[in-house]
Amino acid sequence: MDKQSFKIIVKGVVQGIGFRPFIYKLAKNYNFNGFVKNTKNGVEILISDASINQLQLFCRDIKDLSPPGAIIRDIEYKQCENTNYSEFKIIKSEHSEGLTAIPPDLSICSDCIKDISEPDNKRYRYPFTNCTNCGPRYSIIKNIPYDRSKTTMAEFQMCESCLIEYEDVLDRRYHAQPVCCHVCGPQIMFNGQTGENAFKAAAAIINEGGFLNLKGLGGYQIICNAADDKAVKKLRKLKNRKNKPLALMVRDADTLRKHISIDSQKTIKILDTPSAPIVIENWGKLPVSAYINPTGEKIGIMKAYTPLHHILFSYLKTDFIVATSGNLVDEPICINEQEAYDKLSHFSKDFLIHNRPIHTRVDDSVITTAGNKEYMLRRARGYAPLPVILPEKTCLCIAGMGAHLKSSITLAKNDYAFTSQYIGDLDNSKTTDFYQEVYEKMKRLFGLKPEILLTDLHPDYFSSKFAQKICTEKIVTIQHHHAHLYSCMAEYGITDNVIGVIFDGTGLGSDGSIWGGEFFLLQKSLSRQFHLKNYLQPGLDSAAKHPVRMLTGYLHQMNLLNEHIDKITPLIRQNEINLIKKMTDRKLNSIPTSSAGRLFEAAGTLLTGETVNEYEGFTAILLENIIEDEQTSEYYPWDLKKDEIDFKNFFEGILHDFDKGLHPGVISKKFHNSVAMMITDICNKIRQQSGCTSVVLSGGVFQNIYLLEKSEKLLQKYGFNVYIHKNIPPNDGGISLGQVYKYILDNR
Ligand SMILES: [Zn+2]
Ligand SMILES: [Zn+2]
Structure with a gap:
């Protein structure tokens, strides 16, 4: 067969993640000669002697086998003038002018697990073992270019034997910046003990029902035995979390596999990726305390993702531990010893720590599944700050400053949008400090200077005020739901x-x-086509915390309150009812809202009797949790007046079903089905006028998986192409990316 020379350009996130050594080894396997190098357009490969057939196989392998952390957008090849190389080489980088992605922290790989498990290996039971395919990245990088001297590993000088691995292109640790071993790397400490003794003593605390504060990869975690009712209950008390589910860590994916139903096997694959997120799923019966999630069946589990966790597990009697973020309520996760001693000592006086500093705090990511596919809820460790690659370029550097809750920041240039890790709710000074820290760090790490800042329309959000404060540039506001x-x-x-x-x-x-209950149409321009009917939200923001007030407000404005007062009085005091009536009648201290979130929370309160949102959307989550499996095709009707969708009949129907003694779980199902029907009906109306057949479902209410799947199925049945989120959360964690993308499209 004819041998020819080819030039291949690989575009995407392909620098700083061991991509060139990967190509080197792959080319060796194919017996190719030529070279690989980084350029500003991506990675360039020259092959001097391949058949077209071999070349295509080679390109397929690049796509299929590329290292974790690589995002390949495009592989182009073309034949070039015949060249003659006698070997395959990695060529030192030209100065890279392109944007370089910062790799995320990745879970320990199977090769490194082997290393720490084999007594003859030099890294046997070494808790900081890593290689090109795994280990800390974003959390330890201080500056670019990504090089050991610019990470928190700088203070650890590589020993001779690690250096040999680091410089050997065929070694798995070639150019792995954090490479280290027992001799030269960080060490573990526990109450004055080190090494195995530290692990043994720390594990004993957990085995005996106590709590351990553990310095992990992106921050501290509070750990206890997940099977120990007493410990879990005590942790809830200390964390002041009555109902919010606690995250678990399992020894490894195989252990989890033994415990679960066949249904969940697919979901295990998500848990067992290098990103190793917390995966929320109804796993079936697990040997853990019922207090892990007191109000629902779904539990969030991650695998042990660092060698440190693996070694700790080797001394534990349980396969499941609670591993919750080490922080005070609503504050960011602790990353340094001083912070941890100050804030976490009231959980436990026992700290398993180490001397590798964490530069950037990154919480554990949270994913669930919708229609068997990944559905991101909290994007942090393992994902941030990987970019979303956009179809349109911007020559300006722009920054999406996010909203207020679950905030994130996105910096964009060219066709890359780098979305930060989950930062949190900007309600206290610790979180707003963290927000500012992320903004500064991202600017530095990506070498970007934002020229335009995009903020929410709401002028009082911290993110909006922060933009005003720092802005010598241009600020553009983007509506939240847009x-x-x-x-x-x-x-x-x-x-x-x-x-x-x-x-x-x-x-x-x-x-x-x-x-908050919006139907938009984007067809050359963006318009608000329909929305849920505006009802007054009495007491403003307090109704989001106390959904019983919203419920009372709805019923009063719908003229349903008097007839059904018997169902409301057990939930709220009479003087509060009077006050809400007065506020809505006189339009005092209240604001019109079309929020779907308020609707779901109020329905949740009515059907469960829970009157306060312990955390954001709590009663709406309960509403989803109580859905009964029972078949019902019934639904409640709605009214359309001009562009307003009135859901008064939802409440009327629910109240009458209540009177008839129908099970709340069946009523909840009818309610969800009604909303999905209403969504489909309204989309049909928009399609009739516009011919538009694609539908996006987004917003925090679509964290309700029953509603999401039901709406998706129904829309598909009526011939719509439905788009739901994958790697970016439907909640406010996605706002910063949306701000950036809207600005880019509007200014094409
Ligand atoms: Zn590894
Ligand atoms: Zn070493």
Whole structure:
């Protein structure tokens, strides 16, 4: 067969993640000669002697076998003038002018697990073992270019034997910046003990029912035996978390596999990736305390993802531990010893620590599944700060500053949008400090200077005020729910012709009211087609904390309160009812809202009797949790008046079903089905006028998986192409990306 020379360009996130050594080894396998090098356009490969057939196989292997952390967008090849190379080489980089992605922290790989398990290996039971395919990255990188001297590993000088591995192109640790071993790397400590003794003593604390504060990869974790009812209950008390589910860590994926139903096997694959997120699923019966999630069947589990966790597990009697973020309520996760001693000592006086500093805090990521596919809820460790690659370029550097809750920041340039890790709710000074820290660090790490800042319409959000404060540049506001729509569009590269169904809690609308139950149409321009009917939200934000107030407000404004007062009085005091009536009658201290979040929370309160949101959306989550399996095709009707969808009949129907003694779980199912029917019906109306057949579902309410799957199925049945989130959360964690993408499309 004819041998020819080819030039291959690989585009995407392919630098700083061991991509060139990967190509080197692959080319060796194919007996190719030529070279590989980094350029500003990506990675360039020259092959001097291949058949077209071999070349195609080679390109397929690049795509299929590339190292974890690589995102390949495009592989182009073309034949070039015949060249003659006698070997395959890695050529030192030209100065790279392109944007370089910062790799995320990755879970320990199977080769490194082998290393720490074999007594003859030099890294036997070494808790900081890593290689090119795994280990700390984003959490330890201080500056670019990504090089050991610019990480928190700088203070550890490589020993001779590690250096040999580091410089050997055929070694798994070639150019692995954090490479280290017992001799030269960080060490573990526990109450004055080190090494195995530290692990033994720390494990004994957990085995005996106590709590351990553990310095992990992206921050501290509080750990206890997940099977120990007493410990779990005590932790709930200390954390002041009555109902919010606690995250678990399992010894490894195989152990989990033994315990679960066949249904969950697919989900285990997500848990067992290098990103190793917390995966929320109904796993079936697990040998853990019922207090892990007192109000639902789903539990969030991650695998042990560092060698440190693996070695700790080797001394534990349990396969499951609680591993919850080491922080005070609503504050960011602790990363240094002083912070941890100050804040976590009231959980436990026992600290398993180490001397590798954490530079950037990164919480554990949280994923669930929708229609058997990954569905991101909290994007952090293992994912951030990987970019979303956009279909349109921007020559300006722009920054999406996010919203207020579950905030994140996105910096974008060219066709890359780098979305930060989950930062948190910007309600206290610790979290706002963290927010500012992330902004500064991202600018430095990506070498970007934002020229335009995009903020929420709401001027009082910390993110909006922060932008005002630092801005010598231009600020552009983006409406909250527009940003939700565009965040999902960005994931799929959609640029036009789409219906956006955005169901959300709170976002300031362009008319000054609070939006959150929105139907948009993007067809050359963006318009608000329909929305849930505006009802007054009595007591403003307090109704989001106390859904019983919203419920009372709805029923009063719908003229249903008097008839059904017997169902309300057990939930709320009479003087509060009177106050809510007065506020809504006189339009005092209340604001019109079309929020779907408020609707779900109020329905949740009515059906479960829970009157307060212990955490965001709690009663809406309960509403989903109580759904009964029972078959019902019944639904409640709705009314359309001009562009307003009135859901008064939902409440009337629910109340009458209540009177008839129908099970709340069946009523909840009817309610969810009604909303899905209503969504489909309204989308049909928009399609009739516009011909538009694509629908995006986004906003915090679509964290409700029953509603999401039901709506998706129904829309598909009626011939719509439905787009739901994948790697970016449907909640406000996606806002910063949506802000950036909308600005780019608007200014094409
Ligand atoms: Zn490894
Ligand atoms: Zn070493």
